[in-house]
Amino acid sequence: xxxxxxxxxxxxxxxxxxxxxxxxxxxxxxxxxxxxxxxxxxxxxxxxxxxxxxxxxxxxxxxxxxxxxxxxxxxxxxxxxxxxxxxxxxxxxxxxxxxxxxxxxxxxx
Numbered sequence: 376x377x378x379x380x381x382x383x384x385x386x387x388x389x390x391x392x393x394x395x396x397x398x399x400x401x402x403x404x405x406x407x408x409x410x411x412x413x414x415x416x417x418x419x420x421x422x423x424x425x426x427x428x429x430x431x432x433x434x435x436x437x438x439x440x441x442x443x444x445x446x447x448x449x450x451x452x453x454x455x456x457x458x459x460x461x462x463x464x465x466x467x468x469x470x471x472x473x474x475x476x477x478x479x480x481x482x483x484x
Contacts, residue, residue: 376432376434376450376451377405377432377434377439377441377449377452377453377454378434378435378452378453378454379403379434379435379437379439379453379454380435380453380454380455380456381435382455382456382458383435383437383454383455383456383465384434384435384436384437385456386456386465387403387437387456388436388437390421391403391421394421396421396423398436398437398438399436400438401421401422401423401438402421402422402423402424402425402431402438402439402440403419403420403421403422403437403438403439403440403454404418404419404420404421404422404439404440404441405417405418405419405439405440405441405445405449405452405454406418406419406441406442406445407445407448407449415448417467418445419454419465422440425440426440426442428442428443428444429441429442429443430442430443430446439454448469448471449467449469449471450471451469451470451471452467452468452469452470452471453467453468454466454467454468455467455468
């Protein structure tokens with residue numbers, strides 16, 4: 376399962392609305408791709424549709440779509456939003472990551 380924190384949920388719903396998406400029926404697509412300074416990097420975008428190979432979750436009023444191959448890397452991850460002194464942005468708290476880069480945008484297993 377992919378969880379969404381309260382602060383991330385509020386920010387996602389706000390951003391979806393700004394981009395012409397509807398959080399009650401559209402999805403946040405979360406994925407993993409090769410790249411980044413630690414070997415794998417996170418992807419995050421909005422989507423109107425799901426695919427047959429997606430796993431679908433809903434947490435904190437946010438629908439999350441994850442491609443099955445990415446899901447293996449993301450099991451148990453919590454999506455959070457940080458607005459601290461180091462800048463604003465989404466943060467993936469991934470219990471499967473053995474190493475992460477300083478910016479938090481990439482990881483390795």
